[in-house]
Amino acid sequence: MTIDAGFYKPAKIGDYVWEDKNADGIQNLDENGINGIVVTLYNGAGDPVSNTTTGVNPVTGKDGYYLFDNLKSGSYYLCFDKGLFDKISPKNNSNDYSNDSDADPLSGCTVITVLESGETDLTWDAGLYNLASLGDYVWLDNNTNGLQDITENGINGIEVNLFKDVDKNGNPDGAAINTMNTITNAGKQGYYIFDNLEPGDYVVRFAPSAAYARTIANAGTDDTKDSDADVLTGLTHSINLESGEHDPTIDAGYYYSASLGDYTWYDEDGDGIQDSGEKCLDSVKIKLYKVDLNNVTGKLDTVYVGQTYSHSVLEGQDTLKCGFYEFTKLQPGKYFLIFENPDATEYLISPMEKLFNRSTDSNPSEKGNTSTITLIPGEHNPTIDAGFYRGECLHGVVWEENISNPYNKINVYDSLDHPVIGIKADLILDNNPLVSSDDRVIKSVFTDASGEYDFKNIPVGLYFVVLHLPPHLTVVNNDVGGDDQKDSDFYLSEETGQFRSHSFEIYANNDEECKIDIDGGTGRRTFPIELLSFEAIWDEQEDAVLLEWQSINEVNLNHYMIEKRAESDKVFEILGEVNAKGGLDLHEYEMLDPNVEKGMRYYYRLVPVDNDGQRNQSYPDDVIIPGDKLGVVAFPNPTRSMLNIEISGKQNQEVKIEVIDNVGRKAIRDVIIEKNSNIFERIGLDMSTLPQGNYFIKVISGLDVMVKRIAVIK
Numbered sequence: 001m002t003i004d005a006g007f008y009k010p011a012k013i014g015d016y017v018w019e020d021k022n023a024d025g026i027q028n029l030d031e032n033g034i035n036g037i038v039v040t041l042y043n044g045a046g047d048p049v050s051n052t053t054t055g056v057n058p059v060t061g062k063d064g065y066y067l068f069d070n071l072k073s074g075s076y077y078l079c080f081d082k083g084l085f086d087k088i089s090p091k092n093n094s095n096d097y098s099n100d101s102d103a104d105p106l107s108g109c110t111v112i113t114v115l116e117s118g119e120t121d122l123t124w125d126a127g128l129y130n131l132a133s134l135g136d137y138v139w140l141d142n143n144t145n146g147l148q149d150i151t152e153n154g155i156n157g158i159e160v161n162l163f164k165d166v167d168k169n170g171n172p173d174g175a176a177i178n179t180m181n182t183i184t185n186a187g188k189q190g191y192y193i194f195d196n197l198e199p200g201d202y203v204v205r206f207a208p209s210a211a212y213a214r215t216i217a218n219a220g221t222d223d224t225k226d227s228d229a230d231v232l233t234g235l236t237h238s239i240n241l242e243s244g245e246h247d248p249t250i251d252a253g254y255y256y257s258a259s260l261g262d263y264t265w266y267d268e269d270g271d272g273i274q275d276s277g278e279k280c281l282d283s284v285k286i287k288l289y290k291v292d293l294n295n296v297t298g299k300l301d302t303v304y305v306g307q308t309y310s311h312s313v314l315e316g317q318d319t320l321k322c323g324f325y326e327f328t329k330l331q332p333g334k335y336f337l338i339f340e341n342p343d344a345t346e347y348l349i350s351p352m353e354k355l356f357n358r359s360t361d362s363n364p365s366e367k368g369n370t371s372t373i374t375l376i377p378g379e380h381n382p383t384i385d386a387g388f389y390r391g392e393c394l395h396g397v398v399w400e401e402n403i404s405n406p407y408n409k410i411n412v413y414d415s416l417d418h419p420v421i422g423i424k425a426d427l428i429l430d431n432n433p434l435v436s437s438d439d440r441v442i443k444s445v446f447t448d449a450s451g452e453y454d455f456k457n458i459p460v461g462l463y464f465v466v467l468h469l470p471p472h473l474t475v476v477n478n479d480v481g482g483d484d485q486k487d488s489d490f491y492l493s494e495e496t497g498q499f500r501s502h503s504f505e506i507y508a509n510n511d512e513e514c515k516i517d518i519d520g521g522t523g524r525r526t527f528p529i530e531l532l533s534f535e536a537i538w539d540e541q542e543d544a545v546l547l548e549w550q551s552i553n554e555v556n557l558n559h560y561m562i563e564k565r566a567e568s569d570k571v572f573e574i575l576g577e578v579n580a581k582g583g584l585d586l587h588e589y590e591m592l593d594p595n596v597e598k599g600m601r602y603y604y605r606l607v608p609v610d611n612d613g614q615r616n617q618s619y620p621d622d623v624i625i626p627g628d629k630l631g632v633v634a635f636p637n638p639t640r641s642m643l644n645i646e647i648s649g650k651q652n653q654e655v656k657i658e659v660i661d662n663v664g665r666k667a668i669r670d671v672i673i674e675k676n677s678n679i680f681e682r683i684g685l686d687m688s689t690l691p692q693g694n695y696f697i698k699v700i701s702g703l704d705v706m707v708k709r710i711a712v713i714k
Contacts, residue, residue, distance in 0.1 A: 009117045009118030010069060010070040010071060010072075010118070011069075011071040011072070011073055011115035011116065011117065011118060011119045011120070011121075012067060012068065012069040012071065012119070012120040012121070012122070013041070013067075013068050013071065013076060013078070013113075013115060013120075013121050013122075013124055014065070014066055014067035014068065014121075014122045014124065015057075015065055015066055015067050015122040015124070015125070016033060016062075016064050016065060016066075016122075016125040016126075017033060017034050017037045017039070017054045017064045017066065017080060017125065017126045017127075017128065018031050018032060018033045018034060018064050018125070018126075018127055018128070019031055019032060019033075019034050019085070019127070019128060019129060019243055020089040020101065020127030020128065020129045020199075020243065021129065021199060021242040021243045022199050022200070022242060022243070023087070023089055023090075023127075023129045023198055023199040023200070023243065024089070024090070024093060025089040025090040025091060025092075025093035025094070025100055025101040025127055026093055026094050026099055026100060026101075026127075027099040027100070027125065027127070032063060032064070033054065033062055033063035033064020033065065034054060034063065034064045034083070034085075034128060035053075035054050035055050035056065035063050035064065036053060036054060036055075036083060037053065037054045037064075037066075037080060037081055037082075037083045037126075037128070038051055038052075038053055038080075038081040038083070039051060039052055039053070039054065039066045039078055039079070039080055039081070039126075040078070040079045040081075041068045041071075041076060041077075041078055042076065042077050042078070042079065042109075043074060043075060043076055044074065044075025044076065044077070044112050049068070049071075049076070050068055052066050052067070052068065053066070054066045067122075071115060073114075073115055073116050073117040073119070074114070074115060075112050075113070075114050075115075076112065076113060076114075076115060077109055077110050077111060077112045077113065078102075078103070078109065078110045078124050078126075079103075079107070079108050079109040079110075080103045080108045080109075080126040080128075081108065082108065082128055083128065085128035085129060085130055086129065086130045086131045087105065087128070087129055087130075087131070088101070088103050088104070088105045088106075088108055088126060088127065088128055089101040089103075089105065089126070089127030089128065089129060090105060091103060091104060091105065097123040098122075098123050098125075099125075100125065101125055101126055101127035102123070102124050102125055102126065103126040103127075108126075110124055129199060129243035129244070130243045130244035131195070131196045131197055131198065131199075131244075132195075132197045132198070132199055132241035132242065132243065132244060132245045132246065132247075133193060133194060133195035133196070133197055133241075133245075133246045133247075134162075134193070134194055134197070134202065134204070134239060134241060134246070134247040134248070134250050135191070135192055135193035135194065135246075135247075135248050135250060136191055136192060136193050136248045136250070136251070137154060137190050137191065137192075137248075137251040137252075138154060138155050138158045138160070138182045138190040138192065138206065138251065138252045138253075138254065139152050139153065139154050139155060139190050139251070139252075139253055139254075140152055140153055140154070140155050140212075140253075140254060140255065140256075141215040141227070141253035141254065141255045142255065142256075142377065144215055144216070144255045144331050144332055144333070144377075145215075145216075145219060146215050146216040146217065146218075146219030146220070146226055146227050146253060147219050147220050147222075147225050147226060147253075148225045148226075148251065148253070153189060153190070154182065154184075154188055154189035154190020154191065155182060155189060155190050155212070155254055156181070156182050156183055156184060156189045156190060157181050157182060158181065158182045158190075158206060158207065158209060158212075158252070158254065159179065159180075159181050159206075159207035160179070160180055160181070160182065160192045160194075160204060160205070160206055160207070160252075161176040161178070161179050161204070161205040161207065162176060162177055162178040162179070162194045162197075162202060162203075162204055163175075163176055163177065163202065163203045163204075163205065164177060164200070164201070164202060164203075165201040165202055165203045165238045165239075166200075166201065168201045168238050168240075169238065170203060170235065170236075170237055170238045171203065171235070172203050172205070172235070176205075178194050180192055180193075180194070197241055199241050199242050199243050199245070200240075200241060201238050201239065201240050201241075202238070202239045202241065203235055203236055203237075203238060203239065204228075204229075204235070204236045204239065204250050205229075205233070205234045205235050205236075206229040206234040206236075206252040207234060208234065209254060211256065211257075212254035212255060212256060212257060213231075213254065213255060213257030213329040213330070213331065214227070214229050214230070214231050214234060214252065214253070214254055215227050215231070215252075215253035215254060215255050215331075216231060216253075216331075217229060217230055217231060223249050224248075224249050224251075226251070226253075227251055227252050227253035228249070228250050228251055228252060229252035229253075234252070236250055255331065255332070255377055256332075256377035256378035257328065257329045257330055257331070257377075257378070258330045258331070258332050258375035258376065258377065258378065258379045258380065258381075259326060259327060259328040259329070259330055259375075259379075259380045259381070260326070260327055260330065260335070260337075260373060260375065260380070260381040260382070260384050261324065261325055261326040261327065261380075261381075261382050261384065262324050262325060262326055262382040262383075262384070262385070263280070263310070263323050263324055263325075263382075263385040263386075264280070264281045264282075264284040264286075264310040264323050264325070264339070264385065264386045264387075264388065265278055265279065265280050265281050265323055265385070265386075265387055265388070266278060266279050266280070266281045266387075266388060266389070267350040267362065267387030267388060267389040267508070268389065268508060268510055269389070269507070269508050269510075270348070270350055270351070270387075270389035270390075270391075270459075270460040270507065270508030271350070271351065271460070271508075272350040272351035272352060272361055272362040272387055273360060273361055273362075273387075274360040274361070274385065274387070279323075280310075280311070280321075280322040280323025280324075281310065281323055281342070281388055282309075282310055282311040282322055282323060283309055283310065283311070283342055284309060284310040284325075284339060284340065284342050284386065284388070285307060285308075285309055285339075285340040285342075286307060286308055286309065286310065286325055286337055286338070286339050286340070286386075287304070287306075287307045287337065287338045287340070288304075288305040288306055288307065288308075288327050288330075288335060288337055289302050289303060289304055289305060289335065289336055289337075289338070290302075290303045290305050290331075290333055290334065290335050291303075291333070291334040291335065291336065291372060292333070299664060299665050300664070300665070305327070305330075305335070306327070308325050308326070308327065309325065310323050310324060310325040311323055311324060311325070330375060332375050332376050332377045332379070333374070333375060334372050334373070334374050334375075335372070335373045335374075335375065336369060336370050336371065336372050336373060337363075337364065337369070337370045337373070337384060338364070338368050338369045338370075339364045339368040339369075339370075339386040340368060341368065341388070342388070344457075345457065346390060346457070347388040347389065347390060347391075348366070348388065348389055348390070348391045348457060348459050348460075349362070349364055349365070349366055349367075349368055349386060349387070349388060350362040350386070350387030350388065350389055350460075351460060352364060352365055352366075359382070359383045359385075360385075361385065362385055362386055362387035363383070363384050363385055363386060364386050366459065367692050367714065368386075370384060389460070389508040390457075390508060390509045390510065390512075391456070391457035391458045391459055391460075391506075391508070391509060392457075392458045392460075392506045392507060392508070392509040392514070392515060393454065393455065393456045393457070393458065393509065393514035393515070394427070394454070394455040394458060394465075394506070394514060394515045394516075394518060395452065395453075395454050395514045395515070395516045396425070396452070396453050396465065396516070396517075396518045396519050396520065397413065397419070397447075397450070397451050397452045397453075397519045397520070398419070398420045398423045398425070398447050398451045398452075398453070398467060398519070398520040398521075398522065399413050399417040399418060399419055399420060399451050399519075399520070399521055399522065400417060400418045400419075400420050400473065400521075400522045400523065400524075401417060401476055401521060401522070401523045402416045402417050402418055409481070410476070410480075411476045411477045411478075411480035411481065411487070411488060411521060412480060412481040412483070412486050412487060412488075412521075413486045413487070413488070413519060413521060414486070417521075418451075419447070419449070419450050419451025419452075420447060420451050420473070420522060421447055421448070421449055421451060422446055422447060423446065423447045423451075423453075423467055423468065423469065423520075424444060424445075424446055424467070424468040425444065425445055425446070425447065425453045425465055425466070425467055425468075426441050426443075426444050426465065426466040426468070427441070427442045427443045427444070427445075427455050427458065427463055427465055428440065428441050428442065428463060428464055428465070428466055428500075429441075429442050429461055429462070429463055430461075430462040430463055430464055430503045431462075440638055440713070442458070442459075442463070443455055443458075454514075458506050459506070460506055460507060460508060461505075461506055462503050462504070462505055462506075463503065463504060463505075463506055464500050464501045464502065464503045464504065465490075465500065465501045465518055465520075466498045466499065466500045466501075467490055467499045467500075467520050468499075469499055469522060471530070471617075472524060473522045473523070473524065474492070474499075474522065474523060474524075474617065475488060475490045475491060475492060475499050475520060475521065475522055475523075476488050476521040476522065476523050478490060478491050478502075478521075484517040485516065485517055485519075486519075487519070487521075488519060488520055488521030489501045489502060489517070489518050489519055489520065490520045490521075492615075492617070492618075494572070494618075495571060495572065497605055497617070497618035497619070497620055499520070501518050501520075504518065529551055529552075529553055529554055529555070529557050529608050530551060530552050530553045531549060531550070531551045531606070531608070531619055532549075532550040532551060532552065532586075533548070533549055533550045534547075534548075534549040534606045534619040534620075534621055535547070535548050535549070535621055536602070536604045536621040536622060536623040537623060538623055538624070538625060538626065539592070540626075542592055542594070543594060544592045544593055544594035544596070545592070545593040545594075545596055545602065545604075545623055545625070546590060546591075546592060547562060547590060547591040547592070547593065547604060547606075548588070548589070548590045549588075549589050549590075549606055549619075550586060550587065550588050550589075551586075551587055551589075551608075552584060552585065552586050552587070553584055554580045554581060554582050554583060554584075554587065555582075555583075555584070556610050556611050557580040557582065557608055557609075557610055557611070558579075558580055558609050558610055558611045558613075559577050559578060559579045559580050559609050560577065560578045560579075560580060560589065560606055560607065560608055560609070561574060561576075561577050561606075561607040561609055561615070562574070562575045562576050562577070562578070562591060562604065562605070562606060562607075563575060563604065563605040563607060563618075564593065564602060564603070564604055564605075565602070565603045566597075566600055566601075566602055566603075567600055567601040567602070567603070567633075568600075572603070572605060575591075575593060575604070576591060578591060580608075596625045597625065598625055598626065598627035599625060599626075599627025599629060599631040599648065600624075600625050600627075600631075601622060601623070601624045601625075601633050601646075602622060602623055602625065603620065603621075603622045604620065604621055604622065604623075605618040605619065605620050606618065606619040606620075606621075607619075624646050624648050625648070626648040627648055629704060630647070630648075630699065630701050630704035630705075630706050631647070631648040631706075632645065632646070632647055632697070632699045632706045632708055633645070633646040634646075634697050634708045634710055637708075637710050637711060638710070638711035638712065638713045639687050639710065639711070639712060639713070640687075640688065640712070640713055640714065641686065641687060641688040642684050642685070642686060642687070642688075643684065643685045643686075643687050643697075643710060644682060644683075644684055645657065645682070645683050645684075645685060645697065645699070646681070646682045647673075647681040647682075647683075647699060647701070648681075653675060653701045653702040653704075654672065654673065654674055654675045654701070654702075655672070655673040655681065655699065655700070655701045656670055656671070656672055656673075656699075656700045656701075657670065657671040657672075657673075657683070657685070657697065657698070657699050657700075658670050658697075658698040658700070659685065659687075659690075659695055659696075659697060659698075660695065660696045660698060661690075661693065661694075661695055661696075662693060662694050662695070662696075667690055667695055668685070668687075668689075668690070671683065671685065685697075687710075687712050690712050691712070692712055692713055692714045693711075693712060694709060694710070694711055694712075695709075695710045695711075695712060696708070696709055696710070697709075697710055
């Protein structure tokens with residue numbers, strides 16, 4: 001028999017077209033099907049068999065479904081139209097044929113496949129995607145707040161670079177794939193755009209500009225109004241673009257940058273003025289700080305900006321001339337500099353701001369810090385200079401007259417005199433020769449085994465030396481013999497009761513030789529009185545100051561003279577005299593002074609006078625008279641460590657003491673004196689941990705407030 005019949009089961013092929021958001025050719029869970037895409041089926045000979053349009057899967061309800069069924073067994077391939085999409089995804093990017101894309105990205109067609117009788121092959125899918133873009137604005141941030149304010153305009157001509165960020169770490173991978181300069185678009189300057197971009201991850205770099213500096217990044221909470229460029233690198237964060245996405249929020253703010261500088265020099269005469277012929281000084285380290293408002297605390301914070309060196313050398317090349325320095329690309333605002341002494345054993349910083357011409361003076365204080373410098377947009381301030389000079393040295397000797405040798409020259413230092421060992425010598429800056437309260441101890445030393453003392457690296461200024469002699473010694477007559485190298489230069493000051501030298505000028509030391517003519521001759525006292533105590537006390541019952549003292553060994557003593565000075569007075573006046581009782585016994589004395597004012601401080605001195613009218617020593621004390629109103633005295637001022645605060649007139653109230661720095665911040669913890677009946681309080685505050693500068697002591701008692709300005713020195 002030759003009459004046969006063959007049968008086959010119909011085959012099927014399909015079934016999915018989706019939008020490939022990240023263009024990776026793999027069907028991810030967050031990616032959806034696309035309806036309306038035309039799919040054409042061809043046989044192996046290239047003849048069209050049928051076409052269909054993607055739609056909703058009748059079983060799953062999923063978009064992007066298509067199916068060709070009732071097909072004979074044989075060879076077939078599929079072609080996918082892109083519809084409104086820009087590109088077809090890469091093919092065969094997964095080992096799982098059910099979730100990859102099978103269409104060639106250029107032709108849109110698959111490879112030929114063979115369908116067997118009854119076969120259903122639903123693995124023939126196609127991913128489609130659109131190109132992406134990003135941009136789009138660079139603006140002039142006039143107020144440097146990092147936000148696009150309505151009054152601020154765009155900037156043209158800023159170079160913008162686009163990079164791939166394959167590893168998504170925010171750093172460019174490879175060279176820039178596109179570059180453009182900002183332009184005007186729709187009448188608005190500062191526009192840029194990078195379009196026709198494959199979905200993926202990118203980084204944008206906003207290039208540096210000679211005229212501008214980049215503003216702060218990521219200010220505020222609105223990403224459409226901030227700047228995304230890092231201040232230092234100009235790079236943005238990593239930017240992920242999906243199919244068809246346009247991200248217009250990648251912006252950058254610039255501002256007219258400020259700068260300052262510019263010179264350090266060797267100030268030969270130490271006058272703080274850049275004189276002709278004075279040379280530059282290299283390798284001075286200079287630190288820059290910015291004073292910013294803390295938005296959390298509402299107070300000013302000091303922020304370190306950076307450092308440089310005068311005549312800096314970068315990458316082997318001189319960037320500036322000898323002695324010059326610069327800080328550039330600065331945000332407008334308030335700054336200060338600290339100049340570090342290149343050699344504190346050799347140099348001192350010149351006196352600050354001695355001229356109205358700021359371009360030729362020295363600006364830092366003796367500690368190296370300048371005052372606040374305000375920079376406005378676009379400003380260059382080249383007037384912040386620092387002079388350095390060599391300080392003077394001072395050498396002196398303290399001797400005791402050898403009165404037992406008949407050949408010894410009295411009041412003149414010679415080889416027969418004895419050195420006085422261990423005498424403390426204070427070098428005191430004589431700020432105002434007419435007011436002793438302005439004097440400040442700069443350094444203290446002790447005489448050595450030869451009776452000699454030395455001060456090194458002394459700043460330019462007017463000074464005197466004070467000797468702290470033991471009770472059995474006094475100074476001899478000064479300026480005797482006509483030889484400054486051998487005479488004594490000290491005397492007993494009636495104002496302060498100190499053994500002090502005359503005032504002398506210290507100049508810059510360019511010859512490396514010391515000043516050697518401040519010597520002290522001493523001798524034994526002419527009477528052996530020993531004062532055991534002297535006190536000035538407020539006697540509330542007598543409504544007067546009670547002066548009390550005790551002494552022994554009143555041999556050759558004639559009387560006591562009591563001197564008085566109010567806080568507001570400059571000199572002491574004689575209050576009265578009390579006759580000495582004489583002899584070797586213990587004697588007690590007292591005197592009342594009712595002529596005082598409430599709230600005032602008074603200084604007293606007890607001066608013993610011998611039978612020859614000689615007065616060789618004075619003994620001081622002071623007292624505050626309680627007032628009806630709050631009275632505050634703080635001393636010493638300036639202070640290096642302990643500050644004494646005396647309070648009167650607090651009217652049985654609690655007292656709070658605040659220490660505030662010059663920008664309004666509390667420098668140390670408040671001190672509370674609880675309510676009590678004392679009419680007078682004295683406390684000590686340790687200021688040694690505070691940086692050098694000016695502070696304010698605020699004392700509050702009830703409704704009364706008093707503020708005292710205090711200087712802390714190092």
